[in-house]
Amino acid sequence: MSDRDALEEDLVSRARKGDADAFRQLYDRHVGGVYALIRASLRDRDMVDDVVQMAFVRAWDRLGKLRDDAAFRVWIRQLARRIMVDEIRKRRVREADSLEENEEIGNVAVDPAPAPGDALGRSETAARVRDAVAGLPAHQREVVTLHHLDGIEVKAVAEVLDVPLGTVLSRLARARATLQRKLGGMMNEGMEG
Amino acid sequence: MSAMTCDEARKRILELPAGEAPEDLASHLEQCADCARAYESQRALDGLLRAVGTPPVEADLWPAIRSQLRPRRLTWPWVLAPVAGVAAGIGLALLFASPTVAPTSGPAPLAAVAMAAPAEHGADDLDEDAQIIAWHARAAAGTGLFDPSSMAITLISLTQGGSELN
Numbered sequence: 040m041s042d043r044d045a046l047e048e049d050l051v052s053r054a055r056k057g058d059a060d061a062f063r064q065l066y067d068r069h070v071g072g073v074y075a076l077i078r079a080s081l082r083d084r085d086m087v088d089d090v091v092q093m094a095f096v097r098a099w100d101r102l103g104k105l106r107d108d109a110a111f112r113v114w115i116r117q118l119a120r121r122i123m124v125d126e127i128r129k130r131r132v133r134e135a136d137s138l139e140e141n142e143e144i145g146n147v148a149v150d151p152a153p154a155p156g157d158a159l160g161r162s163e164t165a166a167r168v169r170d171a172v173a174g175l176p177a178h179q180r181e182v183v184t185l186h187h188l189d190g191i192e193v194k195a196v197a198e199v200l201d202v203p204l205g206t207v208l209s210r211l212a213r214a215r216a217t218l219q220r221k222l223g224g225m226m227n228e229g230m231e232g
Numbered sequence: 233m234s235a236m237t238c239d240e241a242r243k244r245i246l247e248l249p250a251g252e253a254p255e256d257l258a259s260h261l262e263q264c265a266d267c268a269r270a271y272e273s274q275r276a277l278d279g280l281l282r283a284v285g286t287p288p289v290e291a292d293l294w295p296a297i298r299s300q301l302r303p304r305r306l307t308w309p310w311v312l313a314p315v316a317g318v319a320a321g322i323g324l325a326l327l328f329a330s331p332t333v334a335p336t337s338g339p340a341p342l343a344a345v346a347m348a349a350p351a352e353h354g355a356d357d358l359d360e361d362a363q364i365i366a367w368h369a370r371a372a373a374g375t376g377l378f379d380p381s382s383m384a385i386t387l388i389s390l391t392q393g394g395s396e397l398n
């Protein structure tokens with residue numbers, strides 16, 4: 040087990056006992072991934088905020104039911120996504136790129152988000168990459184966000200999305216083919232330079 | 233085993249999880265420059281995506297989340313609940329009888345707080361609140377001291393529902 044995993048398990052265990060500071064640290068670690076996942080499917084930012092908040096509040100309430108402390112990373116994403124699906128139904132959201140739509144239609148420009156503190160994150164490269172990902176159909180965007188941007192293993196991606204592993208892999212393949220076309224030039228520049 | 237075709241290799245490359253070693257592809261990639269290039273190109277794409285990472289979250293959602301976190305309850309065995317209820321009664325009785333209570337912060341406001349507390353909680357919470365009150369009463373009995381201010385803090389916190397967290 041890495042130090043990072045050990046620390047995470049300790050945080051989960053402390054949060055379960057009522058330590059809100061430990062839970063705050065779990066929030067800091069995972070809010071980026073959870074937010075990006077929900078943002079991959081919803082355009083309404085207020086609704087994204089709501090879903091992410093609900094996910095963390097519910098996680099706090101249900102932490103006692105999490106059997107494996109190391110699984111928090113996947114669990115919180117799964118929780119958030121299920122809440123999102125429920126909220127879409129409840130609010131009868133009719134997003135052009137919501138999950139009900141044919142996944143080849145969803146091609147909605149998501150505002151390229153300003154980037155984090157690190158050099159690449161703030162760069163024009165990052166903006167172009169995020170634009171390319173934003174242009175993918177919703178289902179592919181989710182898979183790319185979870186697996187590539189957030190670093191979640193493919194089996195766990197299947198758990199989060201409640202789909203078979205084969206579905207994840209085929210979405211991944213289609214997304215990559217598209218991204219290669221859109222970003223190929225950029226990568227060649229990078230490799231040659 | 234028959235050799236992998238280029239179509240099969242390309243499909244396999246596209247479905248390969250990021251960072252995974254393509255053992256079954258190795259021999260094809262050694263012999264086929266085109267597929268080897270496709271593989272390298274994909275590795276570069278994977279690396280680029282991972283380096284870019286998830287976008288930052290602009291909104292600070294923590295304060296809103298924090299305000300909704302319910303304090304964890306004391307998890308006493310249920311068998312103690314009736315005992316705790318009795319102890320709570322004794323605790324309140326001691327409070328009213330306590331000579332250390334100053335007139336300005338006297339028993340009447342505290343009692344009012346104590347009465348107000350259950351109203352904001354559900355039926356389940358009532359027993360647990362009683363347990364917390366009882367804990368203070370018993371702690372006081374154990375030390376021979378009764379500390380109304382500590383009691384008051386607990387009662388006030390129960391009405392606000394959040395003091396166990398900071």
Ligand SMILES: [Zn+2]
Pocket residue numbers: 237238239241260264266267268
């Ligand atoms: Zn080949």
